[in-house]
Amino acid sequence: MKAIITAAMVISMCLSTVNSHAADKQNETQKIEYRYAYDEQGRLANKEMLSWDEATQQWQKSSRLTYKYYKNGYNVEVSEWNANKQTYDIPSQVTLYRSQAPNLTSVKIYKMNETRDNMYLTSRAVMMEPLNANLLASK
Numbered sequence: 300m301k302a303i304i305t306a307a308m309v310i311s312m313c314l315s316t317v318n319s320h321a322a323d324k325q326n327e328t329q330k331i332e333y334r335y336a337y338d339e340q341g342r343l344a345n346k347e348m349l350s351w352d353e354a355t356q357q358w359q360k361s362s363r364l365t366y367k368y369y370k371n372g373y374n375v376e377v378s379e380w381n382a383n384k385q386t387y388d389i390p391s392q393v394t395l396y397r398s399q400a401p402n403l404t405s406v407k408i409y410k411m412n413e414t415r416d417n418m419y420l421t422s423r424a425v426m427m428e429p430l431n432a433n434l435l436a437s438k
Contacts, residue, residue, distance in 0.1 A: 330350065330351030331348060331349070331350060331351075331361075332348075332349045332350075332351070332358055333346060333347065333348055333349075334346075334347040334349065335347075338368075342366065342368060343366050344365070344366055345363055345364065345365055345366070346363065346364040346366075347360065347362075347363045347364075348360075348361045348362045348363070349361055359380075359382070360380035360382075360387075361379070361380055362377060362378065362379050362380060363377075363378050363380070363387055364376065364377060365378065365390070371397050371398045372395065372396045372397035372398050372404070373396050374393055374394065374395050374396070375393070375394045375396075376390035376392070376393050377390055377391055377392040377393075378390050378391065379391060389411070389415065390411065391410065391411045392408065392409065392410050392411070393408075393409045393418060394406065394407070394408045394409075395407045395408075395409070399425070402427060402428040402429075402430065403425065403426070403427055403428070404425070404426040404428070405423065405424070405425055405426075406423065406424045406425070406426055407420060407422070407423045408420070408421050408422045408423070409421065
């Protein structure tokens with residue numbers, strides 16, 4: 300589906316996906332902790348979600364958002380913690396944000412297929428940022 304939508308709508312869609320994932324986890328434990336890591340330029344590199352385990356009385360890793368930055372945008376990867384392997388699985392979802400022109404960003408969301416050997420495009424949109432209000436003022 301091709302669409303031109305506002306920045307607020309795109310952000311709302313993306314946050315909805317992440318928040319519904321977090322809400323599912325929160326319903327399981329009711330206690331969530333977030334840990335953040337930043338790169339050498341001060342940008343968010345990882346956001347890790349942990350759940351409180353009443354049985355062990357410890358925080359257990361649950362999922363992680365990994366941010367990868369490029370000249371024209373960035374990616375956000377969602378990975379689940381694999382307790383058996385004691386590592387994060389390959390990303391189950393990747394969202395690509397790319398600057399196409401000033402005030403214009405494309406957003407594409409890919410999800411991992413069931414056999415976990417390829418990703419497929421699930422949605423795409425174009426985000427238009429509002430013009431600078433000073434440019435609209437006429438005197």
